Amino acid sequence: xxxxxxxxxxxxxxxxxxxxxxxxxxxxxxxxxxxxxxxxxxxxxxxxxxxxxxxxxxxxxxxxxxxxxxxxxxxxxxxxxxxx
Amino acid sequence: xxxxxxxxxxxxxxxxxxxxxxxxxxxxxxxxxxxxxxxxxxxxxxxxxxxxxxxxxxxxxxxxxxxxxxxxxxxxxxxxxxxxxxxxxxxxxxxxxxxxxxxxxxxxxxxxxxxxxxxxxxxxxxxxxxxxxxxxxxxxxxxxxxxxxxxxxxxx
Numbered sequence: 001x002x003x004x005x006x007x008x009x010x011x012x013x014x015x016x017x018x019x020x021x022x023x024x025x026x027x028x029x030x031x032x033x034x035x036x037x038x039x040x041x042x043x044x045x046x047x048x049x050x051x052x053x054x055x056x057x058x059x060x061x062x063x064x065x066x067x068x069x070x071x072x073x074x075x076x077x078x079x080x081x082x083x084x
Numbered sequence: 085x086x087x088x089x090x091x092x093x094x095x096x097x098x099x100x101x102x103x104x105x106x107x108x109x110x111x112x113x114x115x116x117x118x119x120x121x122x123x124x125x126x127x128x129x130x131x132x133x134x135x136x137x138x139x140x141x142x143x144x145x146x147x148x149x150x151x152x153x154x155x156x157x158x159x160x161x162x163x164x165x166x167x168x169x170x171x172x173x174x175x176x177x178x179x180x181x182x183x184x185x186x187x188x189x190x191x192x193x194x195x196x197x198x199x200x201x202x203x204x205x206x207x208x209x210x211x212x213x214x215x216x217x218x219x220x221x222x223x224x225x226x227x228x229x230x231x232x233x234x235x236x237x238x239x240x
Contacts, residue, residue, distance in 0.1 A: 062203065082201075
């Protein structure tokens, strides 16, 4: 049985609080740019608007918004980091 | 070596360990320790909660150490970053670099802490004495500091 192509989405810090969840599996049949994916995120979670300000990491690497998200990827979404 | 942990650390012991590992080779060791301070201008920080992205944090900091080794003559490099609940004046972060000559250690240590602040996925949530809670925002100054370390295109 073929599994549905999907991505694992991780939410951190303020983004996790606003979205009300930390992790979810989302169906993704074909590649999509980070910018397009963020637009979809804003529709699903209007409280995150404007989502274009958020940062992305794909498979644990910082990813500019033009990067393509592929089925099977781990996508993390967060505000600018504040460690140190 | 990169350690992300809830536990506090003993900077003197970490420096002694690095001194031992690089004995005879390193003529210089530079270390930096960061502490919890009052982040808001007119209010005292009560507690600080540090959230992180396990896995990516270690990977990002390892990558920064690799960059430091490429750019400077670094013999040993250590970064310890705490996560979880911290209190005012607690230690948060420790960076140490050993090298033959002091210039490499000074520059690599400053590069590591500057770059860590804008690249390593940690987020600080502050709780004031009043009970108000908020997520600390990245300072423009931190982004500018990291930008200063960018290698000019003709030298890259």
